[in-house]
Amino acid sequence: MATTLHTKLRLKPQWNTRAFSYDPILLYATATLITGIVVFTKLLLTQLTGVDYPFVGFFAAIVASAWIGGLRAGLYSTILSAISMYFLFSEPALTFAVKSPSAAISASVFMLEGTFVSFLSHTMHRALKGLEIKNEELVQSEERYRLVVETVKDYSIYTMDKDGYITSWNEGAHQIKGYTQDDVMGRHYSMFFEDEEIEDGKPWKYLISAIENGRFEDEGWRKKKDGTKIWANIIITPIKDAAGTIYGFSAIVKDLTERREIERRKDEFISIASHELKTPVTSMKVFTQILLKTFNNFPQSPPVKYLMKMDVQLNKLTSLINDLLDVTKIQTGKLEFKNEQFNIAQLVTDIVENMQEISPNHKIMLKGHIQDMINGDKDRIGQVLINCITNAVKYSPNTDLIEVGLAQDRTQALLYVKDYGVGIPKEYTEKVFERFFRVYDDREKTYPGLGMGLYISSEIVKRHSGKMWVESEIGKGSTFYISLPISYI
Amino acid sequence: MKKVLVVDDDEAIQEAIQISLELDDYFVCTASDGPGAIKTALTEIPDMIILDVLLSGDDGRNVARQLRSHASTKHIPIVMVSAHPNIKQTVIDAGADNFLPKPFDMDDLLSLAAKYTARTK
Numbered sequence: 001m002a003t004t005l006h007t008k009l010r011l012k013p014q015w016n017t018r019a020f021s022y023d024p025i026l027l028y029a030t031a032t033l034i035t036g037i038v039v040f041t042k043l044l045l046t047q048l049t050g051v052d053y054p055f056v057g058f059f060a061a062i063v064a065s066a067w068i069g070g071l072r073a074g075l076y077s078t079i080l081s082a083i084s085m086y087f088l089f090s091e092p093a094l095t096f097a098v099k100s101p102s103a104a105i106s107a108s109v110f111m112l113e114g115t116f117v118s119f120l121s122h123t124m125h126r127a128l129k130g131l132e133i134k135n136e137e138l139v140q141s142e143e144r145y146r147l148v149v150e151t152v153k154d155y156s157i158y159t160m161d162k163d164g165y166i167t168s169w170n171e172g173a174h175q176i177k178g179y180t181q182d183d184v185m186g187r188h189y190s191m192f193f194e195d196e197e198i199e200d201g202k203p204w205k206y207l208i209s210a211i212e213n214g215r216f217e218d219e220g221w222r223k224k225k226d227g228t229k230i231w232a233n234i235i236i237t238p239i240k241d242a243a244g245t246i247y248g249f250s251a252i253v254k255d256l257t258e259r260r261e262i263e264r265r266k267d268e269f270i271s272i273a274s275h276e277l278k279t280p281v282t283s284m285k286v287f288t289q290i291l292l293k294t295f296n297n298f299p300q301s302p303p304v305k306y307l308m309k310m311d312v313q314l315n316k317l318t319s320l321i322n323d324l325l326d327v328t329k330i331q332t333g334k335l336e337f338k339n340e341q342f343n344i345a346q347l348v349t350d351i352v353e354n355m356q357e358i359s360p361n362h363k364i365m366l367k368g369h370i371q372d373m374i375n376g377d378k379d380r381i382g383q384v385l386i387n388c389i390t391n392a393v394k395y396s397p398n399t400d401l402i403e404v405g406l407a408q409d410r411t412q413a414l415l416y417v418k419d420y421g422v423g424i425p426k427e428y429t430e431k432v433f434e435r436f437f438r439v440y441d442d443r444e445k446t447y448p449g450l451g452m453g454l455y456i457s458s459e460i461v462k463r464h465s466g467k468m469w470v471e472s473e474i475g476k477g478s479t480f481y482i483s484l485p486i487s488y489i
Numbered sequence: 490m491k492k493v494l495v496v497d498d499d500e501a502i503q504e505a506i507q508i509s510l511e512l513d514d515y516f517v518c519t520a521s522d523g524p525g526a527i528k529t530a531l532t533e534i535p536d537m538i539i540l541d542v543l544l545s546g547d548d549g550r551n552v553a554r555q556l557r558s559h560a561s562t563k564h565i566p567i568v569m570v571s572a573h574p575n576i577k578q579t580v581i582d583a584g585a586d587n588f589l590p591k592p593f594d595m596d597d598l599l600s601l602a603a604k605y606t607a608r609t610k
Contacts, residue, residue: 275543277498278572282592286505289595293512318592322574336575 027069083404156253324365368406376486388417396421420477433462491606523547542571550583557584566605
């Protein structure tokens with residue numbers, strides 16, 4: 001297959017951009033022959049008719065020589081013609097002796113004209129040849145692209161006219177969708193869509209979006225010829241002519257069915273695993289609390305302290321499991337949100353109080369106020385704030401101040417959590433919100449965690465039509481900002 | 490002494506809740522599946538039921554619905570527990586009075602037990 005493709009795609013040897021590359025001796029011989037034929041014909045003509053046409057025929061010889069052999073052959077033919085003309089056809093004939101002034105002038109004018117004709121003929125030939133080469137290159141280039149597109153098997157690539165009717169269909173499209181070229185040519189590409197999507201006008205909306213945005217990308221179930229369905233990624237791009245007018249579209253489709261199934265199984269696995277992990281944690285937690293009660297009369301005894309530590313660790317384990325579950329739910333679009341109006345200032349105050357209790361080594365200061373209410377899921381927004389404060393504590397092991405601030409303008413409520421800890425390198429200030437991203441400092445010192453908290457937080461904020469970002473300086477600390485739209489209902 | 494029925498298919502959880510409740514002076518009876526839960530509820534008529542959502546081969550929410558349909562059990566407060574944290578609304582719809590996500594703080598369950606058993610005095 002690789003060899004065939006290589007052979008198919010291999011270009012013919014590059015054309016020599018000089019129009020003429022023949023042997024010079026051959027060129028001069030050709031010029032001599034052509035001129036000789038003309039001289040002979042002229043001699044014959046003069047003998048037969050008895051009339052002398054001094055220049056007739058020679059220009060044809062010069063044009064032919066320059067056309068075939070280039071400028072030099074043309075000039076050579078001009079000189080040869082002039083000599084023949086002077087020697088054979090100027091009176092007295094058959095001598096190079098000085099003849100009449102008119103004969104000398106005629107020969108000179110002929111030489112000038114001959115030079116001009118040679119140049120013209122040569123230039124015209126070269127221009128024509130150049131055009132031919134360009135055309136040939138264009139044909140080859142088109143052929144190469146056609147072969148690339150036609151032989152690709154992993155992507156379905158087809159083109160449509162400006163109304164969405166299919167105009168070309170590659171092997172990948174045949175393999176992925178099952179339709180042959182004959183099945184689909186001239187048919188509308190909406191044939192791959194579900195009935196309800198057609199009713200909704202989706203195929204046409206896609207094309208309009210591709211025109212408006214320069215491209216369109218989507219994923220969805222698409223129909224195959226045998227009636228089964230594939231989960232496909234489609235990218236539609238408008239095709240424009242030189243003047244920029246759209247005359248059609250290209251569609252590149254990738255079959256992602258298998259990958260989707262693997263992702264689904266992975267998400268299902270995490271969901272089940274999280275659930276299964278919680279069962280032993282539940283009994284461990286209750287047993288720990290039973291033991292704590294047993295030691296109720298000795299609150300300062302070491303077993304009580306150890307059991308309390310165990311309880312804290314079990315809570316951490318629980319929150320890790322919950323984060324894993326949340327990540328899976330975000331990925332599958334199943335993270336549920338309540339939509340209620342709530343007092344964000346009160347929520348922040350309560351959380352700061354709770355966090356202060358469990359973070360005795362840090363002083364958490366609350367600044368500012370938000371008067372207005374917020375619409376959304378109070379518990380989820382609380383989860384975001386708890387995550388930010390937990391991070392602030394975790395990443396400022398050597399400083400003890402954390403500021404939680406509230407501010408608002410007419411439309412937005414702003415929350416921020418500021419620490420004076422290790423900070424985040426500039427190149428990571430956007431990446432920290434990506435799933436499973438972890439910051440390593442230059443001493444390869446790592447901090448515990450799985451890189452899920454900020455991803456979950458930013459997704460929660462996004463779902464509330466808000467924004468989350470960070471400003472940070474290495475060694476000086478980080479400030480995480482959350483802005484949320486104020487509710488006016 | 491108030492009587493609490495604990496329904497959970499995980500033995501360790503069942504035992505832990507039982508011990509915890511007994512330390513708080515409750516009388517505890519247990520069940521591990523749906524039919525067992527209904528049978529015990531009908532014979533014991535407890536003051537409160539702690540019911541797991543995901544029982545082996547059974548959905549605790551169906552058990553809650555059945556308990557609500559029996560004349561002798563429909564008044565008994567039901568607190569449902571589950572490792573799925575965000576299904577409170579579905580258990581309330583099934584007839585439960587309250588919901589606690591697993592793993593829960595036993596103190597939270599004990600205060601719910603105090604609240605609901607006091608109600609049935």
